[in-house]
Amino acid sequence: MDGTLTVGDLERLRKDFSASPVYRLAQNAVTRVSVDDVAISRDLVSSIDHSVSTTLDDWKVTNQERSGRCWLFAGLNLLRVGVMRKTGLKDFEFSQNYAMFWDKLERANYLLEAIIETANRDLDDRTVAFLLESAASDGGQWNMFAALVAKHGLVPKGYMPETQSSSNTARMNSVRRYQLHQGARTVRAATAQGPAAARAAKADIMQVVYRILCIHLGTPPERFDWQWTDKDKKFHRDGVLTPQEFAAAYVDLPVSDYVCLVNDPRPSSPIGRTFTVEYLGNVIGGPPVIYLNVDMQVIKDVAAATIQGGEPVWFGCDVGKMMSNDYAFWDAELYDLPAVYDTAFGLDKAARLAYHETAMTHAMLFTGVDVLDGVTRRWRVENSWGSDRGKDGFYTMNDSWFGQYVFEIAARKSALPAGLRGALDAEPIVLPAWDPMGALAR
Template identity: 45%
Template sequence: MSIPSKTLQAEGTLSAEQVASYAAQFQASPLNQVRMNAVATSGIQGVATNRAALVQMQFTFSNEIETGPVTNQKQSGRCWLFAGLNALRADIAKANHMKPFELSQCYLMFWDKLEKANYFLERILDTLEEPTDSRIVQWLLQAPLQDGGQWDMFVNLVDKYGVVPQYVMPETFHSGKSAQMNKLLSQKLRSAAAEIRRRHRAGADTAGLRAFKDEHIGEIYRLLAYFLGQPPTVFDFEYRDKDDLFHRDAGLTPQAFLAKYATIDLHNYVSIINAPTADKPFGRTYTVQYLGNVEGGRDVLYLNVDIETFKQLALAQVLEGEPVWFGCDVGQMSERTQGILDTAVFDYEGALDTSFEMSKADRLDYGESQMTHAMVLTGVNVVDGQPTRWKVENSWGKDAGNDGFFVMSDAWFEAFMYQIVIDKKHLPDTLAEALQQPPIQLKPWDPMGSLA
């Protein structure tokens, strides 16, 4: 059999001739050499930084809310807990004339992980008839126990376990550096999932499988206590108020502390989202399959609205002097050192002579963007009734941004903000009525199923 002298090129294959033409086009422009040298030497952000945008994004605001010291989640993904507790502590401090203080993030982290472990194994029990390689089972196994969460998950924890001051259950090595803890706990849970499915195939009944699950959750509790410490059941609350008067309140449970010192009712708040994709009409409510932490707790619930309504709801709450918990894509157009969130802070298109144009809907549909981080709006600059920039309380410590605070342009708000938590009293009648609809269930892998 003869061997062909030249193999036929398959359609779509990148040929040597094409590559040569690309190289020739690149070399034909002297500016390409300049750009290559600049980016290779200084990095793309150094080359693309827009000084005019840095100057414009000043840290002055017409309306600001008093806050406590900036917190630090360190090397963990607990931003949603930090943001929730930052909003809650502001209410407690204001209502009780207290000096700034912190609530224990480690305390809620412990209960969140224990509850997530139980929630995960319950979902394994739900899906016993699914093949192991089904999309839903593989999605469950992808991250059995991670740090991220959602507003309704925060409410579930506070409802069930209350809160405590930080000194009652302080940070540990692994609360602030959680990767290895999560890896080991996830390994335990995957191992339990494999055994539950094996026992099911061998004919074990539901009661037997659930007994095995409960035993395994006891093991998770023990390991969590090693990593995070054992949660307190009773404690004494001691503090000095703004007049420097000393107070002691002895024998409080975490639930009693919350009931006595917090005035805010978390159940009055609802998650409003702006997801302008074709599959999510505005004015409808949504939930996400298998997104939760506390078995039997409230489901995640979203109400989708247009961006102007979204913005006006956030503005109304800040102007009333109340922080706004929010979820965003913090990695987009973000200058971390100075704490600037602005669509103009980096001119990548000018620096690279190309276009990255995508709509907000396209970024969601095509995997370019989703919620990655939760923070708190604590101020706004208003000109002629319209916001121009927003003050943001972050949880990355004082070294990031302006003593830990960030400034967000209104353009960035429109482009990369996806969720705000709003007191229902701010909703117009049409949205209050829309909130009563049965929610449409989204798949677990929907962009709105991402955890902050």
């Protein structure tokens, strides 16, 4: 009984499959077309309704192209609403390239500081190995976005437009990853001579990283001449501004006052407690990534009230589950996979997290909600995959999907129920660096 698959085992597997006409029919179908086309629920498709009782968006979607910048796009899409209102522009985008430049520079510094801090550990230590494996990620979290805005400001897209590498980050990231791995070796060796020697080595590496980013993304502007013509053809001029001055003048939301509400139903994650993830961040000295774990109904109520009050909502989810680009639709029962495969798909949300079947993989923006008699039914979503996917780039999410696959929203602290605000002051539970609650940054 050594666990080897024997000839007899293989013969039983073959006979079991061949004996079922249902299995053979499924094979005939799935070998010719996508399993999603076979499993999709016709009843759900026939009842899709994209209308919602509150809709905020009246603009075009953005496109992150072949990059993992969803969290930046969602954050900038949230903030651009106020700019359009203030300036009278029909459409406006911040430079996503500018925000990514500073994130990647700050992230390199953050990583190398973590390497200095863990230099006394073996390379196969799980935390050290995780830091090295995630050295060149595109992803991020709300608090990381807020830290970038606070420190580096923002610029309109035209003053630092997209480049080939900002739209397709793989090759640039491979070069950065090599240099950061090489730099990690140098910094770890230098720590033997003390902190000053380690940070001197880090400074040399940061010079290389800055050079790489400028070559791939362009050099960020220190100031720019801001003028525009609004949708009524009226010309405006605001003079020469720094990115920090531009953000202070045109961002009308208190970004630093937002908190992250998450729904983590694992037994190890108490409701009403704050959490953080070790080594999850970008700006040294910036606000830490803090989550407040709450019931899903709290997240739904806060999100719906925020949208009905005229403000979109940034959120993080496991985007690829039970979704259809063709129908621009998410529903928890969209695909009847148990019928196709004749087996259970029975993991609940907590078990999917614990067994690495789900995690936050994408950030987007809620721009609408349908509420009937005080109960949310579906949600309108602004994605950042361009207008060719979904319904002109927008999607509809049924409430069933929200409960299963949405993990996080960013909300004003004042939007929280009074009983939860005090919980934000508690010392957060520290989750390990590899915990799935940090997955959006990876």
